[in-house]
Amino acid sequence: MMRNLIAFTLMLLMVIGVNAENGHQLWLRFDRLEAESPVFSGINADKSKFAVKEFQQIWKEKTGKLLPVVSGQIDNQLIVGTRKDKNILSLGIDKELVRQGKEGYVIKTISKQNKTFTVVASADEKGLLYGVYHLLRILQTGEFNKALNISEKPSYSVRVLNHWDNLDGTIERGYAGRSIFWRYSEEHPTITDKDISLWREYARANASIGINGSVLNNVNASPKMLSEEYLLKVKAIASELRPYNIKVYLSINFSSPTNLGGLKTSDPLNPEVKMWWAKKVNEIYKLIPDFGGFLVKANSEGLPGPQDFGRTHADGANMLADALKPHGGIVMWRAFVYDAGKDDRAKLAYKEFMPLDGQFRDNVIIQVKNGPIDFQPREPFSPLFGAMKKTPLMPEVQITQEYLGFSNHLVFLSTMWEEFLESDTYCNGKGSTVAKTTDGTIFKQKLTAIAGVANIGLDANWCGHQFAQANWYAFGRLAWNNSLTSAKIADEWIKQTFSSDAKFVEPVKSMMLESREATVNYMMPLGLHHLFAYGHHYGPEPWCDVAGARQDWMPKYYHNASVKGIGFDRSTTGSNAVLQYFSPLKEDFNDANTCPDKYILWFHFLPWDFKMKSGRILWDELCYTYDKGVQQTREFQKNWDKAERFVDPERFTQVQNRLRIQAHDAVWWKDACLLYFQQFSKRPIPYDIERPVYKLDDLMKIKLDLTHHN
Amino acid sequence: MMRNLIAFTLMLLMVIGVNAENGHQLWLRFDRLEAESPVFSGINADKSKFAVKEFQQIWKEKTGKLLPVVSGQIDNQLIVGTRKDKNILSLGIDKELVRQGKEGYVIKTISKQNKTFTVVASADEKGLLYGVYHLLRILQTGEFNKALNISEKPSYSVRVLNHWDNLDGTIERGYAGRSIFWRYSEEHPTITDKDISLWREYARANASIGINGSVLNNVNASPKMLSEEYLLKVKAIASELRPYNIKVYLSINFSSPTNLGGLKTSDPLNPEVKMWWAKKVNEIYKLIPDFGGFLVKANSEGLPGPQDFGRTHADGANMLADALKPHGGIVMWRAFVYDAGKDDRAKLAYKEFMPLDGQFRDNVIIQVKNGPIDFQPREPFSPLFGAMKKTPLMPEVQITQEYLGFSNHLVFLSTMWEEFLESDTYCNGKGSTVAKTTDGTIFKQKLTAIAGVANIGLDANWCGHQFAQANWYAFGRLAWNNSLTSAKIADEWIKQTFSSDAKFVEPVKSMMLESREATVNYMMPLGLHHLFAYGHHYGPEPWCDVAGARQDWMPKYYHNASVKGIGFDRSTTGSNAVLQYFSPLKEDFNDANTCPDKYILWFHFLPWDFKMKSGRILWDELCYTYDKGVQQTREFQKNWDKAERFVDPERFTQVQNRLRIQAHDAVWWKDACLLYFQQFSKRPIPYDIERPVYKLDDLMKIKLDLTHHN
Structure with missing residues (x-):
């Protein structure tokens, strides 16, 4: 009895060990396949095709059995093949397949004689592979239905x-x-x-x-x-x-x-x-x-x-x-x-x-x-x-x-x-x-x-x-x-x-969709660029000055901050880079009053009190934007923490830990950039904004032991 | 000419150097004395008394001249002396002076024959010194007037x-x-x-x-x-x-x-x-x-x-x-x-x-x-x-x-x-x-x-x-x-x-008055105590465990956190420390439902879901209180930054830098304590609270190079 218990415990530990979630499966989990498997009565396809093998292998891994191979007029069958295969030839979609090219495919619901078929077809085996993955994707995301009419070909060859x-x-x-x-x-x-x-x-x-x-x-x-x-x-x-x-x-x-x-x-x-x-x-x-x-x-x-x-x-x-x-x-x-x-x-x-x-x-x-x-x-x-x-x-x-x-x-x-x-x-x-x-x-x-x-x-x-x-x-x-x-x-x-539960998908999606703008906000808003630490490019170093290094590798080359203002004048009064764009872009970019805020310091050197579209002066806008980035990362943390019950503990904790680093780094970025630029703007950070927690002197001493490869 | 310029510059630098504000003057600045000096026509006092010398010295430092010594019925004179001095004997306040004791004093406005005198008097020279400082204080704080009737003696000998x-x-x-x-x-x-x-x-x-x-x-x-x-x-x-x-x-x-x-x-x-x-x-x-x-x-x-x-x-x-x-x-x-x-x-x-x-x-x-x-x-x-x-x-x-x-x-x-x-x-x-x-x-x-x-x-x-x-x-x-x-x-x-300007005094005062509660909030709210790092006592170490050290020097002795709850049971079911207090305190402290929140974990070990007076469970209350402390320190920073125009740059910057450390440390405290205790509470930090930015593992590695003296 005791030996059995030990054996069982060991087995249990092994199972847990094997299944410990490390994210290696990427988006190829297909854990809904088993639930979705009744939608197909069988597969009608040439088993020697790689796309069919791939489909069957994934199907077996996730449902425990191969989808039975069928032929003839059986309801709910899945038909997979290229234009020259008999099961496709009979469907009358050849022109469409040719039009989609070698990598394209169609996925269609076809009804004949009160029978319904799902068809994945292509001009070439290349396309068939992509069609099969598409089918697997919509099965997994819950988008599969019995009225499909999908026609795809790639944007780029x-x-x-x-x-x-x-x-x-x-x-x-x-x-x-x-x-x-x-x-x-x-x-x-x-x-x-x-x-x-x-x-x-x-x-x-x-x-x-x-x-x-x-x-x-x-x-x-x-x-x-x-x-x-x-x-x-x-x-x-x-x-x-x-x-x-x-x-x-x-x-x-x-x-x-x-x-x-x-x-x-x-x-x-x-x-x-x-x-x-x-x-x-x-x-x-x-x-x-x-x-x-x-x-x-x-x-x-x-x-x-x-x-x-x-x-x-x-x-x-x-x-x-x-x-x-x-x-x-x-x-x-x-x-x-x-x-x-x-x-x-x-x-x-x-x-x-x-x-x-x-x-x-x-x-x-x-x-x-x-x-x-x-x-x-x-x-x-x-x-x-x-x-x-x-x-x-x-x-x-x-x-x-x-x-x-x-x-x-x-x-x-x-x-x-x-x-x-x-x-x-x-x-x-x-x-x-x-x-x-x-x-x-x-x-x-x-x-x-x-x-x-x-x-x-x-x-x-x-x-x-x-x-x-x-x-x-x-x-x-x-x-x-x-x-x-x-x-x-x-x-x-x-x-x-992760999960198709709307309570998970919606907040996580909104976090993802906001994340790049948040990063721009806490790193380099309003068109600022290349304020990164020298070499490894992690963290802020707007003050960076490396003796003998190329000037265009130095942040100062890009931000040009002085008591007079900040930014890179690429307008007609400056480097004239705007002229490389077509009208009306060149005119829009050339005028600080029409240049979009997101590019404004990319194209313009502006005084600290320049009136922005928001009505604020540039310095204040810069401060509010950095701070917004910080607040956004904090919201991401809340978002993720609320999602805990939908995610395995391993991936949950990994992401949680990294969001902590991000929220921490966002403050680092904000403080480093604002305190550094404040030396030139000589203006207070607007008083309703969370104050710096670091001293510029301390931040300037940070030298991370990182290289440009690992 | 050039030599003169250099000499002048050097002199200027010396003056600046001497006047660079380092805070050494404490509260003894008396920079309003010059403006207030017309209130006295002269001083009627025994110049050999130390208190009189002290007054005259400070007066001279701040106004550039000694207050003239006068006698007789001169309007607006300042009369300073002990009960046996002639100028005091004549005022008929002897009983009052005796009642105030050797260290006590009175400051009064006395009017005689259309003349007004300000009198600082005491039974003994000890008291006279305190009286003189009191007079200087009210001159500096703007509380001096011509209807004074102050009578002071110390609470402790x-x-x-x-x-x-x-x-x-x-x-x-x-x-x-x-x-x-x-x-x-x-x-x-x-x-x-x-x-x-x-x-x-x-x-x-x-x-x-x-x-x-x-x-x-x-x-x-x-x-x-x-x-x-x-x-x-x-x-x-x-x-x-x-x-x-x-x-x-x-x-x-x-x-x-x-x-x-x-x-x-x-x-x-x-x-x-x-x-x-x-x-x-x-x-x-x-x-x-x-x-x-x-x-x-x-x-x-x-x-x-x-x-x-x-x-x-x-x-x-x-x-x-x-x-x-x-x-x-x-x-x-x-x-x-x-x-x-x-x-x-x-x-x-x-x-x-x-x-x-x-x-x-x-x-x-x-x-x-x-x-x-x-x-x-x-x-x-x-x-x-x-x-x-x-x-x-x-x-x-x-x-x-x-x-x-x-x-x-x-x-x-x-x-x-x-x-x-x-x-x-x-x-x-x-x-x-x-x-x-x-x-x-x-x-x-x-x-x-x-x-x-x-x-x-x-x-x-x-x-x-x-x-x-x-x-x-x-x-x-x-x-x-x-x-x-x-x-x-x-x-x-x-x-x-610093300044008597109400725009400065009021916000800074409110920050000061709130500061200790804020510190309790981000360090050890709800009666928690002794969670400090070993030895030097800077920063949090609720996990601290030093082999061979006294148990009552270890934080765990005090917080007792486990899956069952947190706190020190000093009630009648525990160490019975409550019995050392008089009724009704002992009964109030003994019952978790009547014990004030601020002492609750001092006197009680409570389950994580104990219902607090706020209606929240204990764990949530703990989280909200730590977070409140963090938010309070951030408000202090805003408060102080807004005060910049009222303060010399040296002291402003010193305080600003330290408030940054405090705001930073507050997050450290919050994260360290909540993440540590969360291992036992096994409950989420309420989702509307700013999330941790540190990993517990990293915080547990912090070993500051500090001793218990410097």
């Missing part, structure tokens, strides 16, 4: 994660542990079963939200990436990702011919260099026949590039494009360039790339960060969008929270990306949103793409913060459909990840 | 500061720098002019508020205190304090006969020991003829005492009293005794001393801390007050903020002392307040006294925190008049120390 993973396993700007791809240091290149199962989980998660590409290494790329040793590992990764319709891409170092190949130059116009690249690309495609292509950071922040040899970015990109072209590969060439001291940093990418418009091969796409500086909590959109009319551009957004509190702060970035994608460039009149300039709506480019810098690492929950998973999710969903609202995305994610 | 100053210059529980008396280490006993001027300033400050005694060394006394070397220094100090009517006292080590005198025993009944003390006392009085007497901490916290020889506290005190009696000296014998583990610590002083009631000589007074434990933010009064009817008791309060945030927190202690003095003991029916049991109103003892543990050190502002000066001030004022309200004291202090 390339939807790619950029992993800033170094070959030593560290991740630049990674806050969730080390790399899932390069988890062993160079001395231990063995691939384990654990690696393989992790890569499959990663692939499924990506496929479930429509991501179809992964750049496996840091844009600050090592030439060694293209060595045979590493390419063999890339091959292994690619073979796990391939079933999930995910291509692998690599970041390359532009001086690889010299540093890896032993050539005397890496000049893109040199025949030997061209030859070297052609051979290297052939070698890659022999290993990975569906290899996606290259991502290139060149002549940027000290990295080599064509300008080192007197060539242009176009020369460099085209040379690589020529090598990739025969294999169907593409070049994603980054526009993130800013030579020190040449002009207002915000203008430099535009000045560099606009003259090259039309000079790129058709398998080159220019990867442009959402804003003109660098992934700040808020920037206006980069003026390159809409302006480069003869060259496809791909937006690059940052999923990892380099400038948004790492994995400590809950910031749902979807609203930022939505704001960016919906920004009207006016390049083709009103309604020329960034989304439409990049997805083929306005410019009829063949190649469309979007990139997100991944926030994924070896942490059990993948992203560090449970809610950072929502940013991975949101990037995938927006890459698939750039007109989705953040509210819709949050709703889906919460229901799949 | 001995009004003494206890300096816990060690002979090496450190101060136990001192937070304002090192000792002003023992500023040189034992190797450098030289007395400098700076010492002498500081001692005079100290004496004037004390005299201005009625303090007439100083115990110059720590109650944890070194036998060396009574060595000739140190007595010579005491003599020097005494000679500076004497003109200000301040007697010096010394704390003695009960084993001095052995440790200093080389005797084999310090048994108080041993004839050689008695002889040794008699000789030592003679030696002291030869040096200091008006020496006040001894303060004794015996058989307390490891110090020697009569119980080491099988004698009682009465035996020990009486032996010393006999030695002092011929010289007019007194013994202040502390009741702060608690042998480990014998019973509820709160009961031990009562149990030890009640059996000795009536056994003490008439020049012995028992010094009793306000509460039964140890200077906590809130305690009920010690049950010895009112209970010892045949022995005079003197209250001991702590001016230095050992348990109230050191010199970082703004806590106006006057309200705590007012609450204590006004506590009704019911020893003689309703209205038998602690004040009346100790000042001779109820028990007709000849000897009355009150002690405050000083908060004074070498810091430029004397007390560390500018507002800690108010506690020194308040102690003096309450010792003089134990029925003064804290509102009146705060009003006087603010007007003398």
